[in-house]
Amino acid sequence: MGRADSSVLALLWGRPTRVLLVRKRCAPGSPWACDLALPGGGVEAGETPLETALREAWEEARIPPAAAKPLASYCCEKTLTAGRRIYIVIAELRGPAEPRPGEEEVDAAIWAPLHIAAATPTPVRHPYRGIVEGLRLPGGLILWGATYRILRRLLAMIQDGEVKLNTPQHQT
Numbered sequence: 480m481g482r483a484d485s486s487v488l489a490l491l492w493g494r495p496t497r498v499l500l501v502r503k504r505c506a507p508g509s510p511w512a513c514d515l516a517l518p519g520g521g522v523e524a525g526e527t528p529l530e531t532a533l534r535e536a537w538e539e540a541r542i543p544p545a546a547a548k549p550l551a552s553y554c555c556e557k558t559l560t561a562g563r564r565i566y567i568v569i570a571e572l573r574g575p576a577e578p579r580p581g582e583e584e585v586d587a588a589i590w591a592p593l594h595i596a597a598a599t600p601t602p603v604r605h606p607y608r609g610i611v612e613g614l615r616l617p618g619g620l621i622l623w624g625a626t627y628r629i630l631r632r633l634l635a636m637i638q639d640g641e642v643k644l645n646t647p648q649h650q651t
């Protein structure tokens with residue numbers, strides 16, 4: 480299927496299951512301005528998609544790599560706007576973690592309930608892109624595009640038993 484351009488970490492914890500999301504800073508000219516996303520970024524030369532996902536989770540949300548227990552992965556989800564191919568690493572939180580923005584390109588890091596991905600997108604106003612098909616979350620956050628599609632597939636994988644969550648609940 481080819482090489483991925485980017486890799487993201489779908490980090491899960493708790494019952495009901497939550498997933499770590501970051502919001503890219505609303506900076507003019509940024510291709511991801513105000514987007515809610517899984518922590519992730521470009522795969523660097525000599526780096527595996529797993530290494531990229533763990534590095535980006537640290538850089539964007541201050542999640543230590545040792546706190547993520549990889550469960551599964553798949554390639555690739557494709558962004559519709561930029562055509563980037565995204566490798567998805569699915570992991571479970573294996574210890575306490577307090578996500579917080581870790582670099583200038585991110586202005587929020589949150590645990591969102593994974594079940595939101597079961598909702599049907601509707602037209603919503605994105606703070607940077609105008610009207611998009613997505614979901615409005617508390618705090619004015621908008622879930623849409625590739626991140627929504629990844630979470631929807633992840634929810635189905637868990638419901639179908641393709642991904643099994645094993646670790647006990649952790650509180651942050």
